[in-house]
Amino acid sequence: MVRIANWETLPVAFPRPGISRRAFSGKNCMMTLFEIKPGTPPDPHSHAHEQLVYIVSGSANFVVGEEAFKLKAGDLLVVPPHVPHSLEVIGDEPVLNINVFSPIRNEYA
Helix, strand or coil, rough: CCCCHHHHCCEEEECCCCCCEEEECCCCCCEEEEEEEECCCCCCCCCCEEEEEEEEEEEEEECCCEEEEEEECCCCEEEEECEEEEEEEECCCCCCCCEECCCCCHHCC
16 A cells, blocks of 8 residues: 655644644554644653654653653654653754654554
């Protein structure tokens, strides 16, 4: 199955104040684009999905388990399944980040 889309035309979800999410998926993996505004409190959580994170713009403190990482545009990170993690924006610029999840997060589809 071939699918084509554009981020600007995908539906936008607002999972909580200060965050927007767009999602695109294939059969076995999903890509999301999040925008997190400054001042949005972090939301520690975990899930059964492996998550690849790419910071497109902005800076963030990203906590994975007991480790904290300062990420900026161009940085990549792997979040293993079932490990608690959270992101907090640093500074006044929103963070745009692309995430790839495997398997697909059906609640995002």
